Amino acid sequence: MPPAPPAPLLSDTGWPRSRAGATLTIDLDAIRANYRTLRGLAAGAECAAVVKADAYGLGATRVAPALERAGARTFFVAHVDEGIALRPHVASTTRIFVLHGPLAGAEADCVRHDLIPVLNSVEQIRGWRATARGLDRPLPAAVQLDTGMSRFGLSEQDIDRIEADPDGWRGIGPGLVMSHLACADDPSDPASARQRARLLALRARLPAAPVSLAASSGIFLGPGFHFDVVRPGAALYGVAPNDSAPNPMRPVVRLQARILQTRIVGPRDGVGYGLTYRPSAPRRIATVAAGYADGFMRHAARDGRAWLGTQALPIVGRISMDSMAVDITDAPDSLTTPGAMLDLLGPQHGVDDVARGAGTIGYEILTSLGHRYHRAYVADGTPSPERT
Numbered sequence: 543m544p545p546a547p548p549a550p551l552l553s554d555t556g557w558p559r560s561r562a563g564a565t566l567t568i569d570l571d572a573i574r575a576n577y578r579t580l581r582g583l584a585a586g587a588e589c590a591a592v593v594k595a596d597a598y599g600l601g602a603t604r605v606a607p608a609l610e611r612a613g614a615r616t617f618f619v620a621h622v623d624e625g626i627a628l629r630p631h632v633a634s635t636t637r638i639f640v641l642h643g644p645l646a647g648a649e650a651d652c653v654r655h656d657l658i659p660v661l662n663s664v665e666q667i668r669g670w671r672a673t674a675r676g677l678d679r680p681l682p683a684a685v686q687l688d689t690g691m692s693r694f695g696l697s698e699q700d701i702d703r704i705e706a707d708p709d710g711w712r713g714i715g716p717g718l719v720m721s722h723l724a725c726a727d728d729p730s731d732p733a734s735a736r737q738r739a740r741l742l743a744l745r746a747r748l749p750a751a752p753v754s755l756a757a758s759s760g761i762f763l764g765p766g767f768h769f770d771v772v773r774p775g776a777a778l779y780g781v782a783p784n785d786s787a788p789n790p791m792r793p794v795v796r797l798q799a800r801i802l803q804t805r806i807v808g809p810r811d812g813v814g815y816g817l818t819y820r821p822s823a824p825r826r827i828a829t830v831a832a833g834y835a836d837g838f839m840r841h842a843a844r845d846g847r848a849w850l851g852t853q854a855l856p857i858v859g860r861i862s863m864d865s866m867a868v869d870i871t872d873a874p875d876s877l878t879t880p881g882a883m884l885d886l887l888g889p890q891h892g893v894d895d896v897a898r899g900a901g902t903i904g905y906e907i908l909t910s911l912g913h914r915y916h917r918a919y920v921a922d923g924t925p926s927p928e929r930t
């Protein structure tokens with residue numbers, strides 16, 4: 543393995559902490575630790591990292607270099623433009639795969655920016671083949687097979703069509719043959735074994751290449767699913783790979799929002815849009831600077847909590863676009879004055895907990911996190927120097 547490049551100089555991003563309503567802290571050390579955990583579980587396979595959707599909302603240009611320091615040499619994004627944006631931030635020898643492959647006409651951009659497309663259809667294979675012919679050299683690609691999820695990839699009939707074509711796989715240097723599991727988060731679901739068997743049958747008809755099937759949850763299905771390359775995303779960022787065991791991943795994000803104003807709300811008053819919360823006795827209510835535009839969906843109010851250290855404080859009423867109301871009656875007044883921070887995601891309450899309350903999954907909580915935060919990246923145990 544080549545020596546790790548020097549630690550990138552980290553600075554905070556987003557809004558200045560002093561003026562931002564909320565601070566999102568992203569622990570790059572935890573992401574690296576999660577990478578090492580997953581790589582250890584899939585020993586023998588290469589552990590790639592999925593950094594699509596801006597590394598699940600956490601900042602691909604920060605996360606990918608941090609993962610390179612932990613040894614990652616292969617990244618996956620969804621769109622060509624995500625790959626173009628990432629390319630200057632990783633080593634020239636690091637591979638970037640584009641899961642959607644190129645839209646027709648974008649092949650030259652893939653070549654120019656040194657991106658490897660995942661070819662999902664006969665049309666994409668033809669387009670890539672023509673690009674290779676134009677350059678008079680084979681071009682690396684991944685070929686995706688649909689083994690049962692019916693989302694991306696070649697069907698058996700598509701493979702028939704390519705075999706019937708005199709140009710076949712010519713010019714396609716398959717760097718990878720891959721597929722994706724639909725039900726890997728439920729280890730008891732027989733669909734995963736069926737998809738695995740289908741992958742083995744279909745790949746035999748393709749030129750020899752390393753094979754990849756498992757994303758985060760698939761890694762936990764055991765060595766039979768690891769093949770040559772594993773492709774975790776969510777688990778790197780602390781999301782639980784399945785519900786059937788305690789989450790082995792380290793939490794990565796903390797979201798702290800400030801109290802903007804406090805007031806006593808009496809039995810004749812209501813709180814928020816629709817006045818849906820009406821206390822039966824006087825309560826002390828804080829207006830907190832995060833709302834659904836910041837990724838705190840209105841559903842999160844149902845059974846939602848903010849935290850003052852280890853003390854849970856209920857979110858009450860409807861969540862607004864820019865704020866929410868929290869009942870701080872039981873918290874010490876001195877710790878809940880305007881400017882004080884409450885945890886919305888944090889040590890007591892992670893992305894999966896918030897997701898459960900909101901009727902969604904940790905993935906959606908992460909990728910919904912907004913852009914109106916002060917962002918602090920923690921690396922090598924220290925927060926980045928503060929921007930003011």
Ligand SMILES: *Cc1c(COP(=O)(O)O)cnc(C)c1O
Binds near residue numbers: 641757774776777
């Ligand atoms: C998103 C994605 C991944 C990563 O999935 P996680 O569940 O986040 O680990 C891997 N492979 C493909 C094809 C994907 O679309």
